Amino acid sequence: MSSKYVARKNITKPAKNIICILAPNPSPMTFKGTNTYIIDDGELAIIDPGPSNKEHFGNILEKISGRPVKYIFLTHSHIDHSPLADKLSAELNTPIYGYGPSDAGLSSTMLSLIKNGYKSGAEGIDYQFKPDHLIKNNERFKLNDTVISAIHTPGHMGNHICFQYDKILFSGDHVMGWATSMVSPPYGDLTQFMASCRLLQTKEFDLFLPGHGDPVKNPSERLNFLINHRLDRERQIKETIKNTPLNSLEITEIIYTEIDNSLIPAATRNVFAHLIDLNERGIIEFDGEISERSKVNLLHK
Numbered sequence: 450m451s452s453k454y455v456a457r458k459n460i461t462k463p464a465k466n467i468i469c470i471l472a473p474n475p476s477p478m479t480f481k482g483t484n485t486y487i488i489d490d491g492e493l494a495i496i497d498p499g500p501s502n503k504e505h506f507g508n509i510l511e512k513i514s515g516r517p518v519k520y521i522f523l524t525h526s527h528i529d530h531s532p533l534a535d536k537l538s539a540e541l542n543t544p545i546y547g548y549g550p551s552d553a554g555l556s557s558t559m560l561s562l563i564k565n566g567y568k569s570g571a572e573g574i575d576y577q578f579k580p581d582h583l584i585k586n587n588e589r590f591k592l593n594d595t596v597i598s599a600i601h602t603p604g605h606m607g608n609h610i611c612f613q614y615d616k617i618l619f620s621g622d623h624v625m626g627w628a629t630s631m632v633s634p635p636y637g638d639l640t641q642f643m644a645s646c647r648l649l650q651t652k653e654f655d656l657f658l659p660g661h662g663d664p665v666k667n668p669s670e671r672l673n674f675l676i677n678h679r680l681d682r683e684r685q686i687k688e689t690i691k692n693t694p695l696n697s698l699e700i701t702e703i704i705y706t707e708i709d710n711s712l713i714p715a716a717t718r719n720v721f722a723h724l725i726d727l728n729e730r731g732i733i734e735f736d737g738e739i740s741e742r743s744k745v746n747l748l749h750k
């Protein structure tokens with residue numbers, strides 16, 4: 450067989466009418482790279498154009514082969530998902546659809562952390578992102594005879610959207626199979642993340658197509674795992690501060706005994722995400738301002 454008939458491994462067909470193009474941006478944060486999806490239901494939609502990368506841009510255009518594209522959808526505005534949207538939009542003359550700019554959908558607590566200059570969880574944000582059309586929760590988009598529905602799923606970012614197509618969910622970075630989602634304040638919010646997981650649990654899906662990694666074939670099991678994983682961590686944190694007020698770093702050093710030193714800042718941010726959530730729920734309180742440095746007291750044991 451000539452090589453031109455062999456499928457290129459950066460292009461897969463995870464479901465009927467759906468093509469996945471893998472962007473060449475592998476890293477510890479992006480796994481094998483960003484998945485850009487094209488839905489072809491007679492009419493075309495693109496989900497997550499990906500990073501600004503010439504080769505990836507060319508691969509997307511090659512797959513579209515001159516056909517009109519009705520929508521460019523964004524699950525969220527991290528720099529591995531959204532920067533190529535503008536270039537693609539200009540080339541294809543297709544509007545960009547997203548929930549809003551990078552600070553859209555954030556809680557007042559997170560907005561005040563940003564206002565006060567808390568930046569440590571803000572890397573990877575695409576501050577330029579500006580959709581042409583602001584998607585509302587549950588908004589429906591017609592693609593030929595079928596419908597794509599938007600489900601606002603804040604948590605990984607405030608502007609995170611999942612897109613439902615039949616019983617398939619394009620789950621972005623909210624639910625992935627290879628790793629638990631990063632939830633990093635101030636743009637990531639654990640209270641919202643848990644609520645979004647529970648919202649998806651009330652719906653029925655056959656398959657999740659995530660922003661990174663392989664299709665998730667057991668969606669409800671995976672959601673249960675993610676929720677329980679977070680609840681386990683929460684129990685561990687509450688146990689640690691039962692008798693002594695501690696701050697995020699002190700808790701991290703007690704809980705994460707087996708990780709490399711270089712991962713301590715990320716782990717501290719994860720603990721901080723939990724503390725903000727516990728504070729929102731009235732389970733703990735910060736001694737002073739909400740910050741990684743402030744010690745927290747457990748109010749309900």
Ligand SMILES: [Zn+2]
Pocket residue numbers: 525527605622
């Ligand atoms: Zn992301």
